[in-house]
Amino acid sequence: NAGVTQTPKFRILKIGQSMTLQCTQDMNHNYMYWYRQDPGMGLKLIYYSVGAGITDKGEVPNGYNVSRSTTEDFPLRLELAAPSQTSVYFCASRGTGEYEQYFGPGTRLTVT
Amino acid sequence: GDSVTQMEGPVTLSEEAFLTINCTYTATGYPSLFWYVQYPGEGLQLLLKATKADDKGSNKGFEATYRKETTSFHLEKGSVQVSDSAVYFCALSESGNNKLIFGAGTRLAVHP
Secondary structure, X not given: OOOEEEEOOEEEEOOOOOEEEEEEEOOOOXXXXXXXXXXXXXXXXXXXXXXXXXXXXXXXXXOEEEOXXXXXXXXXXXXXXXXXXXXXXXXXXXXXXXXXXXXXXXXXXXXX | OOEEEEXXXXXXXXXXXXEEEOEEEEOOOOOEEEEEEEOOOOOEEEEEEEOOOOOEEEEOOEXXXXXOOOOEOOEEEOOOOHHHOEEXXXXXXXXXXXXXXXXXXXXXXXXX
16 A cells, blocks of 8 residues: 655756656545644744635645645655755645544755 | 744653654634644644644544643653654644644654
8 A cells, every 4th residue: 555655756957947856656645734844943834725616725825826626646846946945845734524634745846 | 823842852761761742832712622643754644633622632642632721732652663653743733723733743753
């Protein structure tokens, strides 16, 4: 059982470039989340989704976009990368009525 | 708004020492409380949870009690092992809310 998978594991971007962070879960979870983790800080919620076709902003959505065309996939898009977006990005999912969020292994992104 | 405050790390202990990591929270309602653990190079994993006042969550020798009167959820373990070395995050989720609010995390290092 793969759980939550994220690609890529590492990426270096130049300022102004764009990229998509991929997230897939195979647990048929309705809820999916994107977080960023900055050094010495807790996780901050970027965007979340309660089901296919439905997304909503979290605490720090500026500079990011998401889509949820299927239950399994929840990609995160950076359109114009900035140094402030250097961080580790985690995707998570949760089943309806459950408390636990299941996390992917993370993507370490550096913008220079 | 809701928030979680954890003791700053790093916490450095010898094997078999007693562990306490303090966590206090601010919430408008009646949140569920969680401890997540992040081992090096991995995503977060749920360690334990408590969903109402006076509940005790426990797992792998770790315990935490939901104290509404002191708005606290301190993590304890009677005898730590080297394999417990990780970053520990306290988090809350308001009832009916999809979101987790995380503390900044506390790094634990256990040496033989």
